[in-house]
Amino acid sequence: MPEQSLFFLLISSALINNFVLIRFLGLCPFMGISRHLDTSIGMGLAVTFVMTISGAISWIINEYVLIPLDLNFLRTIAFVLVIASLVQLVELVLHKASPGLYQALGIFLPLITTNCAVLGVALLNIQELHSFVESMVFSVGAAVGWTLAIIIFAGIRQRQELVDMPPVLRGFSSAFISVGLLSIAFFGFSGFLSTS
Amino acid sequence: MTLLSDFTKGLFAENPLFRLVLGLCPALAVTTAAINGLWMGLATTFVLLGSNFLISLLRNVIPENVRIPAYIVVIASFVTIADQFMFAFIPSIHAALGIFVPLIVVNCIILGRAEAFAAKHPLGPSVMDGLGMGVGFTAALLIIASIREIVGAGTFFGVSLFGPNFQPAIMMILPPGGFLTLGILLSLINYWEDRQEQRSRYRRRRLAQEGHHHA
Amino acid sequence: MTLSFILPAIGVLSGLGLLFGILLAYASKRFEVEVDPRTKEIKDALPGLNCAICGFTGCASFADAVVGDEVEITGCTAGGADVAHRLAAIMGLEAPDVEPQKAYVQCGGGIKEVARRFEYVGYADCHLANQVGGGPSACGYGCLGYGSCVPSCPYGLIKINEDGLPEIFLEDCTGCGACVEACPRGVIALLSEKNTPIIACISQDPGKVVRKACSVGCIACKICERVCPQEAISMEGNLAVIDHEKCDNCGICVEKCPTKCILTRQLAVMAAASQQRAV
Numbered sequence: 001m002p003e004q005s006l007f008f009l010l011i012s013s014a015l016i017n018n019f020v021l022i023r024f025l026g027l028c029p030f031m032g033i034s035r036h037l038d039t040s041i042g043m044g045l046a047v048t049f050v051m052t053i054s055g056a057i058s059w060i061i062n063e064y065v066l067i068p069l070d071l072n073f074l075r076t077i078a079f080v081l082v083i084a085s086l087v088q089l090v091e092l093v094l095h096k097a098s099p100g101l102y103q104a105l106g107i108f109l110p111l112i113t114t115n116c117a118v119l120g121v122a123l124l125n126i127q128e129l130h131s132f133v134e135s136m137v138f139s140v141g142a143a144v145g146w147t148l149a150i151i152i153f154a155g156i157r158q159r160q161e162l163v164d165m166p167p168v169l170r171g172f173s174s175a176f177i178s179v180g181l182l183s184i185a186f187f188g189f190s191g192f193l194s195t196s
Numbered sequence: 197m198t199l200l201s202d203f204t205k206g207l208f209a210e211n212p213l214f215r216l217v218l219g220l221c222p223a224l225a226v227t228t229a230a231i232n233g234l235w236m237g238l239a240t241t242f243v244l245l246g247s248n249f250l251i252s253l254l255r256n257v258i259p260e261n262v263r264i265p266a267y268i269v270v271i272a273s274f275v276t277i278a279d280q281f282m283f284a285f286i287p288s289i290h291a292a293l294g295i296f297v298p299l300i301v302v303n304c305i306i307l308g309r310a311e312a313f314a315a316k317h318p319l320g321p322s323v324m325d326g327l328g329m330g331v332g333f334t335a336a337l338l339i340i341a342s343i344r345e346i347v348g349a350g351t352f353f354g355v356s357l358f359g360p361n362f363q364p365a366i367m368m369i370l371p372p373g374g375f376l377t378l379g380i381l382l383s384l385i386n387y388w389e390d391r392q393e394q395r396s397r398y399r400r401r402r403l404a405q406e407g408h409h410h411a
Numbered sequence: 412m413t414l415s416f417i418l419p420a421i422g423v424l425s426g427l428g429l430l431f432g433i434l435l436a437y438a439s440k441r442f443e444v445e446v447d448p449r450t451k452e453i454k455d456a457l458p459g460l461n462c463a464i465c466g467f468t469g470c471a472s473f474a475d476a477v478v479g480d481e482v483e484i485t486g487c488t489a490g491g492a493d494v495a496h497r498l499a500a501i502m503g504l505e506a507p508d509v510e511p512q513k514a515y516v517q518c519g520g521g522i523k524e525v526a527r528r529f530e531y532v533g534y535a536d537c538h539l540a541n542q543v544g545g546g547p548s549a550c551g552y553g554c555l556g557y558g559s560c561v562p563s564c565p566y567g568l569i570k571i572n573e574d575g576l577p578e579i580f581l582e583d584c585t586g587c588g589a590c591v592e593a594c595p596r597g598v599i600a601l602l603s604e605k606n607t608p609i610i611a612c613i614s615q616d617p618g619k620v621v622r623k624a625c626s627v628g629c630i631a632c633k634i635c636e637r638v639c640p641q642e643a644i645s646m647e648g649n650l651a652v653i654d655h656e657k658c659d660n661c662g663i664c665v666e667k668c669p670t671k672c673i674l675t676r677q678l679a680v681m682a683a684a685s686q687q688r689a690v
Contacts, residue, residue, distance in 0.1 A: 022371050024374070028304045065423060071420055073420075076272050077273060081269065085434065092442045096444055097442070118302075119299060119301065127295065162534040168386045168390065173379050176376070177375070177380070181372070
């Protein structure tokens, strides 16, 4: 049934193949922003917004411009142009329409351009031969999964700030070991949905 | 002398992976085998060289407010070249690296060096900087990949080391293994840094004491 | 070798670039936000640390607020007098009468000097430790040494030394007061830079109690009050207090204090102070 497979897709992209903990996408901002909970939530929302829209636009351009003209090698450049322009556009619109939100997101907006998860989603949609609807579901799921992971991780890191730690584990060392454990935990989702 | 230091700083003091903690996505995703890590590093070095070269050349021509999209287009072009090259000549490695080859575009190292260095320095230092960062990144990838491959698959560059009865720790080539390997490597670097600090503090104290004796 | 893809490739990329370029150009006009040119000047004059001590979410918001006349130009305490003067120049206002201040640690009771009442097991945070039975230190007023002040400094000038006391790198201190707020016991205070001694104790406990708790605390013996030729020292409760206006830095109180809790301004950096005491 198409609805069931869309649901599978959502759960799969959000949890079973979580974008940051299993697929290693979007790690740089994930490690950089996750020191505080509120900034992590802001980043997650911004990423969700950009990922969904850029996923849609990239798919349309690939389907109706690149494939008919047999220009598949231009995919990377075209997609990255879409993302960079979209982020710039979102910044402009937000600055005018909702200055409060613009201030709250601050420098995170431009940082989304270098979030490999955003470009990764666009490319994976093509690689997995998703239809337009499947691409949308996949993008939303990916964004939700990324946001979930960064919020959980920010909670962990905030508590680690206060704890007495052996000096060799300071900084990113303890952060990476913690993510490793979180990743193992998310492996528990792999038996989540059986296809029988 | 400064040209050389522009190169060497990317190897240790400002190693992009271990010190600046950039370029994490490919560093953990493709380091399941040493050969993959090596090729990813070489591809990134090529793109770094090319983009630093071109951006440094054009730094006075590109207007300020479109510089980020301009850099991205330059980087994306070099990435496409590297992508097509690998697809044509080493298709199996290209398939193993998957989407992480086009993702070199948004590798924070490349955009970071372009904005922080190539945009403000002349051609020579920019090229050396790109080369140093690339080589440092490749070395770091090789270290992580070697550890993961040896422990997680019992092979090194595809050569079986421990014979057929070796039970590898499969977790090492799975995502958690990547995170844990990097975490432990970073703790070793912290340890080494602390030792350096202790040694220099000890040396300073000894010098101060000797100073007192002479006075 | 057919190169038939070159023209379409150039066409598509140029087309996309043109399309996005036009879109963004239109958007930047349509969604233009009125920006006062002074805002950028002010933002550049600020330290740019986004430390939020001013109460705004970052330097950009503070700059907007200054231009919008919502806040005093002295609001950026992290920038200190220097920034206040620059902002006054940009806004065309009178230079504010801001005296530069720096943060000084008013406690000499570290691990070597003060006994511990009990062993505190918990998060290494002064606020939390302070709430457990009034803190693990034998002195109920002095520094606890867990370093809650350290992350509060926007310039990262504070570190906890081997004796468990904070050391502030005063040369770069702008007197923003973040560490003063961060300390749950009020050990750190902002003082003018005048070269007068500092009493490194804030304990209000009577002399007997202080003597048992700390080897370098103020025991309210009043010797300093008696010997000061300028009558600059007075007792407030069980603690000696120096009037920095009257003091002329003769140094007699420093010499005569039996517990050596009065430090010259140079020794106000604690590391040097504990070495001095060892003599």
